[in-house]
Amino acid sequence: MAQKPSIPKGTRDFSPIEMAKRNYIFNTIKDVFGLYGFQQIETPAMENLSTLMGKYGEEGDKLLFKILNSGDYLKDAPAELMEQRDSLHLTNKISEKGLRYDLTVPFARFVVQHRNDLSMPFKRYQVQPVWRADRPQRGRYREFYQCDADIVGSDSLFNEIELVSMIDEVFKRFGVNIAIKLNNRKILSGVAEIIGAPDKIVDITVAIDKMDKIGIDNVNAELREKGLGDDAVAALQPLLTLTGTNEEKMEVLRQLLSSSEEGMKGIEEMQFVLDGVAALGLKSIVELDVSLARGLNYYTGTILEVKALDVEMGSITGGGRYDNLTGVFGMPGLSGVGISFGADRIFDVLNTLDLYPADTTASARVLFINFGNREAVESLKRIKELRASGISAELYPDAAKMKKQMAYANDRKVPFVAIIGENEIANNTVTLKDMATGEQQSLTTAQLIEALR
């Protein structure tokens, strides 16, 4: 086989240094999840197609990776479908399993399946890959990680406050300045109610979002094009020109929505969350943004999204409150609220801003040069002591030429090289070379441990 092997398009190999950076991201997020009392679960990569199908719309069904049944999968395939080459309908005759498309549906399935073992509220986090047969493009992969945290079984808005605080903590640790944008589905519903156009929520949020780019006149024209009457457009003006502090925006919304029960409920929820996070004193900007409309067919209360301030990039975290997570699996009435960190985009942000800690490395701290069997065994004894002190260390396995061993040290970006030759054995010392400065020191083992720690 002369052809160089490859991997499926849209998938990636991760090199040691990429893994070190990704581990930094995942471990930071997991540490914070743990500090906030979220519990980790994992679910299988494969789910039954009966669990997955119909949960992501028709388009989503097509984007599921489906696993061919084992054995003679054509045995019971209906003759008609075979003759007509009806790929679409044959699929569920020859495939029973698929790769998970997100972490939400498997989580809902998990909650229902293990309902008798779970005490509510259940705070779970999950960090696992998902797979989508999307057209691959820059920044969009067919295998990527999601980092989700959800609280189900509690309507309390303290959950929202905790999630916003948790987002703040994660990005504080990353050193990324962010704005956490908040909206509430009930506020949007109230707006639609006020102007008598409940089916126009999306058009309205899209229009608000364009204000900065195209100006109020063009936005108004667009709204009329979408079928809004003059009264409705007039009623929307305060929303389109909404500026200032969160307090100022809330005041305008309070007047605008005063006649909508649903809208006022949204205002009340928003105020509670804003007050709560203000009391805690976050580092991040927290900003009411009525143009935020993610997951409108899903979210029923708070909607949130995170933007990095110092780099051009789409949303890097998002989430919201939903009703009825598990209804589709026969367990109605379970509401919750959750967020999802976009690990791949965060990876891109940290790469762009070069925000990894200085010790994000894939290499050992010290490489021992190999001068032959006797010296190598002496080296391994020192290495054993270093490792016992938590210092990663390795021996070059072959007594190769010095130049080759030093090239390896360079390639691996090992910060220190240690030498045990005849003299060092005689004096019971180690020569330590700092690869950055070139400086050499003759040390006892105890001093070596101290120097490398």
Place this chain on the structure above:
Amino acid sequence: MAQKPSIPKGTRDFSPIEMAKRNYIFNTIKDVFGLYGFQQIETPAMENLSTLMGKYGEEGDKLLFKILNSGDYLKDAPAELMEQRDSLHLTNKISEKGLRYDLTVPFARFVVQHRNDLSMPFKRYQVQPVWRADRPQRGRYREFYQCDADIVGSDSLFNEIELVSMIDEVFKRFGVNIAIKLNNRKILSGVAEIIGAPDKIVDITVAIDKMDKIGIDNVNAELREKGLGDDAVAALQPLLTLTGTNEEKMEVLRQLLSSSEEGMKGIEEMQFVLDGVAALGLKSIVELDVSLARGLNYYTGTILEVKALDVEMGSITGGGRYDNLTGVFGMPGLSGVGISFGADRIFDVLNTLDLYPADTTASARVLFINFGNREAVESLKRIKELRASGISAELYPDAAKMKKQMAYANDRKVPFVAIIGENEIANNTVTLKDMATGEQQSLTTAQLIEALR
């Protein structure tokens, strides 16, 4: 949908406490891999079937989970295969990708694909799930993790010494007493050469393995049944009755194999590894075992296997040296040596012996009881300080009845409950209850941090 949802057979959900235990296992192994200078990589769950097929034998090909092509996968399917319902041959017309079956083939593919970016020797580790369409049974799953470490591009036997030392360190950390059994493929080849029966290696190792159970007379009878002549059986007697220390066994082997160049090479390699690990002083028993014959169609030098001493269980770690890892991908001559920790069996061993550290828990360290909005906000302020000190803490999100909140604390096995009510707000204190003893203390925030640390 009234039916309770389920997961595909042979797969598992992992609950929070199971995840805490599994993380302890994976993190211990990864920490040791890192201390020894191994670098982590990850490869995609899906590989091209051209990468996977033919690498695991005919049976292995059948056990690969294959992914149905996206879109109209039947469009170009040959009419003949469709009419004959030839599942076997249709597969590679409708499926191009499969789930990885192990970590070794993807690693070989990785090395060849990225050869220009890798400096040799390359020490990599990889901890990821693999999938096999095996018949599920007790202890055998269709999705399970492998934890592999390999060094490629070096023939040095110091690599073997390092791997044995690494195994010792991992199980020392787990508190599991083990025997590390060593053999060498060249010793077995030498034995076969001596008795003139190169095709009987497996029969011989199986016979040696049965000595304890059925005794020497039955073993000899079995060897004759397998077609060995009287001379061959006579020549094998020293091997069948091999006992004593490693030194004593080596002495017998040295005499037995003196006329076999290959055999003596194996003896020399074995002696080097035994001397090396003796010089380092391992905790584990290291034992020469000529009946060890794992991966005979694959390993070319050292073969090793680990048995837990205090629990009935198959091999919990295994490995060996191989030539030509990457030849099948057009890069011949790359040899290496590697080991694989069996995470699922180690999980079973630690469960059986109850060897998890006392702090292996999925719960927060303290739960704050929720008495209402004012108290909850005060609680969140304290919780923020605790988290800043690295103490995991959570607020019960709803002002539910005390009984319900305490039941939650019990279910979650939270070790402490904190109370901030009217009195505590007035006195700026927190009441801390130890859930195990029932003891209560009134503390300042600083004292609280001290008590929970």
